[in-house]
Amino acid sequence: MKRVSLKDIARIAGVSPSTVSFVLNGKAKQMRISEALASKIMEVAKKEGYHPNPVAVSLRTGKSQILGLIVETISGNFFASLSRIIEDEAARFGYKVVYTSTENNRQKGKELIGMLSQRQVDGYIITPTPGMEQDIKELIADNKPVVLMDSYFPGIDVPHVLVNNYEGVLKGMAHLIEKGYRRVGFVTVDLNLVQMEERLKAFQDSMHKAGLPTDDLVLSIKYEEDKEQGIHQVTSFIQNTPDLEAVFFATNYLGLLGLESIHRLGLKLPDDLAMIVFDDHDVFRLYPPGITCIRQPAEEIAKTALELLMEQLGKGNNGGESKIEISPGLVVRGTTEYGQKVNK
Amino acid sequence: MKRVSLKDIARIAGVSPSTVSFVLNGKAKQMRISEALASKIMEVAKKEGYHPNPVAVSLRTGKSQILGLIVETISGNFFASLSRIIEDEAARFGYKVVYTSTENNRQKGKELIGMLSQRQVDGYIITPTPGMEQDIKELIADNKPVVLMDSYFPGIDVPHVLVNNYEGVLKGMAHLIEKGYRRVGFVTVDLNLVQMEERLKAFQDSMHKAGLPTDDLVLSIKYEEDKEQGIHQVTSFIQNTPDLEAVFFATNYLGLLGLESIHRLGLKLPDDLAMIVFDDHDVFRLYPPGITCIRQPAEEIAKTALELLMEQLGKGNNGGESKIEISPGLVVRGTTEYGQKVNK
DNA sequence: CTGAAAGCGCTTACAG
DNA sequence: CTGAAAGCGCTTACAG
Numbered sequence: 001m002k003r004v005s006l007k008d009i010a011r012i013a014g015v016s017p018s019t020v021s022f023v024l025n026g027k028a029k030q031m032r033i034s035e036a037l038a039s040k041i042m043e044v045a046k047k048e049g050y051h052p053n054p055v056a057v058s059l060r061t062g063k064s065q066i067l068g069l070i071v072e073t074i075s076g077n078f079f080a081s082l083s084r085i086i087e088d089e090a091a092r093f094g095y096k097v098v099y100t101s102t103e104n105n106r107q108k109g110k111e112l113i114g115m116l117s118q119r120q121v122d123g124y125i126i127t128p129t130p131g132m133e134q135d136i137k138e139l140i141a142d143n144k145p146v147v148l149m150d151s152y153f154p155g156i157d158v159p160h161v162l163v164n165n166y167e168g169v170l171k172g173m174a175h176l177i178e179k180g181y182r183r184v185g186f187v188t189v190d191l192n193l194v195q196m197e198e199r200l201k202a203f204q205d206s207m208h209k210a211g212l213p214t215d216d217l218v219l220s221i222k223y224e225e226d227k228e229q230g231i232h233q234v235t236s237f238i239q240n241t242p243d244l245e246a247v248f249f250a251t252n253y254l255g256l257l258g259l260e261s262i263h264r265l266g267l268k269l270p271d272d273l274a275m276i277v278f279d280d281h282d283v284f285r286l287y288p289p290g291i292t293c294i295r296q297p298a299e300e301i302a303k304t305a306l307e308l309l310m311e312q313l314g315k316g317n318n319g320g321e322s323k324i325e326i327s328p329g330l331v332v333r334g335t336t337e338y339g340q341k342v343n344k
Numbered sequence: 345m346k347r348v349s350l351k352d353i354a355r356i357a358g359v360s361p362s363t364v365s366f367v368l369n370g371k372a373k374q375m376r377i378s379e380a381l382a383s384k385i386m387e388v389a390k391k392e393g394y395h396p397n398p399v400a401v402s403l404r405t406g407k408s409q410i411l412g413l414i415v416e417t418i419s420g421n422f423f424a425s426l427s428r429i430i431e432d433e434a435a436r437f438g439y440k441v442v443y444t445s446t447e448n449n450r451q452k453g454k455e456l457i458g459m460l461s462q463r464q465v466d467g468y469i470i471t472p473t474p475g476m477e478q479d480i481k482e483l484i485a486d487n488k489p490v491v492l493m494d495s496y497f498p499g500i501d502v503p504h505v506l507v508n509n510y511e512g513v514l515k516g517m518a519h520l521i522e523k524g525y526r527r528v529g530f531v532t533v534d535l536n537l538v539q540m541e542e543r544l545k546a547f548q549d550s551m552h553k554a555g556l557p558t559d560d561l562v563l564s565i566k567y568e569e570d571k572e573q574g575i576h577q578v579t580s581f582i583q584n585t586p587d588l589e590a591v592f593f594a595t596n597y598l599g600l601l602g603l604e605s606i607h608r609l610g611l612k613l614p615d616d617l618a619m620i621v622f623d624d625h626d627v628f629r630l631y632p633p634g635i636t637c638i639r640q641p642a643e644e645i646a647k648t649a650l651e652l653l654m655e656q657l658g659k660g661n662n663g664g665e666s667k668i669e670i671s672p673g674l675v676v677r678g679t680t681e682y683g684q685k686v687n688k
Numbered sequence: 689c690t691g692a693a694a695g696c697g698c699t700t701a702c703a704g
Numbered sequence: 705c706t707g708a709a710a711g712c713g714c715t716t717a718c719a720g
Contacts, residue, residue, distance in 0.1 A: 005713055060716090080418070362709095366699090377705065400699095
């Protein structure tokens with residue numbers, strides 16, 4: 001059951017290991033090895049079931065043909081949507097993918113990157129969390145190919161691909177305003193991330209453009225708050241905001257809090273209150289009918305990220321920033337789209 | 345930014361590479377290297393930030409300190425429950441874990457195992473699917489450490505750990521019968537798997553022991569059937585079985601079909617119809633209150649599987665069968681446990 | 689056109 | 705107690 005090595009093939013074919021290596025790596029022509037010899041070697045290799053030992057190749061070349069995908073949590077829907085797409089796409093380019101997650105743990109993020117780089121991972125696709133800024137800087141300094149997904153750090157010059165957050169909220173707001181909603185609340189989270197800022201800004205711009213005030217209409221939940229606390233805050237926000245007609249939730253986690261609040265208040269969607277969610281992670285299938293979602297095109301984001309990475313791997317890290325923002329879709333869940341608002 | 349190598353450490357410390365290797369691998373004493381020298385070498389290694397290159401170690405030793413975890417799908421809750429536990433446990437033993445999924449694709453299962461074995465994976469934890477029998481046999485023949493989880497092949501002598509399916513259904517049935525339910529249906533799937541056989545047998549044995557007939561009470565759904573078809577079958581089963589008081593669903597997929605059917609029929613849980621689900625994959629959180637679950641202890645299964653694997657890794661594959669069955673728990677979801685059945 | 693040789697970074701008998 | 709040497713399986717200048 002011993003594996004056949006390149007040397008074995010050479011011996012059987014009666015040539016030197018180098019010749020076998022050249023042929024098997026498609027450099028026969030370049031090395032001007034005769035067609036006849038080349039095809040003979042190919043045949044022997046096939047017959048003996050030869051497969052190069054990737055560990056040896058990796059040691060020799062310093063490349064592993066492996067990509068590292070680092071996400072926040074491996075058990076979420078975001079990861080589920082992504083992993084398969086990235087794996088398939090990577091395979092097309094001859095790469096394997098290993099997955100790791102930080103599980104919301106700063107320390108672990110650091111270790112992971114360290115471990116991956118030791119294993120000679122050739123490139124990284126990372127969903128960055130606030131704590132990883134430094135690690136990512138080091139990766140860049142080390143000239144490693146990196147692409148960020150879903151978010152980015154304004155201070156670091158590294159390719160990233162994410163949904164166009166501003167445009168997404170704009171779309172959702174246009175939809176609501178067109179339907180006649182005027183008292184629209186916005187629930188966001190107290191997190192210093194570019195995405196969240198963009199979303200809030202788009203809300204305010206939309207309202208102001210429509211001549212609507214936003215003074216008492218923004219609720220910002222603390223990130224550390226636990227779930228029950230959050231539900232409580234959303235509940236009283238809904239109760240205490242006069243004439244509230246609709247609420248825009250800036251993330252799907254917030255959306256779930258909202259759903260629960262609405263449920264507890266005994267309100268009916270969308271008649272009593274309309275609801276719209278910015279679905280960061282393409283989980284809109286979880287929502288019941290009657291909710292509008294700004295949907296992230298996870299598939300397109302993943303594909304684009306991989307392409308950016310391949311570009312870097314193909315021609316070295318050019319260090320140029322490439323910021324790609326993908327337009328989100330507006331999805332009305334279910335068939336019961338809420339109609340024109342009557343008594344505006 | 346060049347990595348420091350063992351050779352570098354040797355040069356800096358003024359000793360030979362072998363000495364460094366011995367010290368760093370804890371064989372200083374065994375090789376009778378002086379304490380002073382050993383600690384000096386340790387210090388240099390630390391100061392220079394030396395980390396052995398795992399690729400080189402792997403090439404030289406033939407071991408990778410990596411375990412392969414193969415599951416059916418990476419996007420399910422089962423995987424989510426498992427991955428973290430296995431990863432943590434493996435880390436305690438100094439192993440990393442790489443995940444792969446067959447995504448219900450026979451061909452892919454084969455490729456995956458091939459790829460992992462090339463990468464010198466030291467051991468396998470596999471959730472077997474019917475198509476993998478041959479591949480697993482080869483692994484065994486090849487003397488690779490393997491542990492199966494969640495299922496097993498009766499014909500193959502390989503360690504496996506799974507919930508005690510028979511006992512689980514027995515528990516659930518005892519619960520129902522004790523509450524006074526007599527007309528209990530059993531919905532299973534037409535799949536030739538030991539787990540399913542055990543579950544059905546336990547149902548029949550329970551009923552018979554209580555002196556209850558089961559003739560018209562078993563529905564077996566075809567595995568290939570699509571979801572809508574399945575819902576249809578369950579719906580008519582519920583409608584056409586006289587005096588049906590409760591239904592036992594043999595898997596959580598079937599349970600979801602049942603939930604939808606009950607919803608469509610406008611029945612109220614558990615008053616109109618009681619429902620109990622064998623939750624293969626610890627997803628009982630998805631069910632609404634009023635449903636009883638036989639819950640798989642995913643955590644314990646995962647831990648045990650890893651221990652079995654470590655045993656093999658520690659002392660070589662002894663080839664002996666070790667079949668471990670873990671007792672399932674009975675979980676009544678939510679606070680609204682259904683009460684004593686009144687009009688039996 | 690083809691082969692001998694070095695070397696990727698380690699470990700481990702073997703010889704002092 | 706410690707070092708020189710071989711070798712894991714490959715790739716790639718270098719020399720014919």
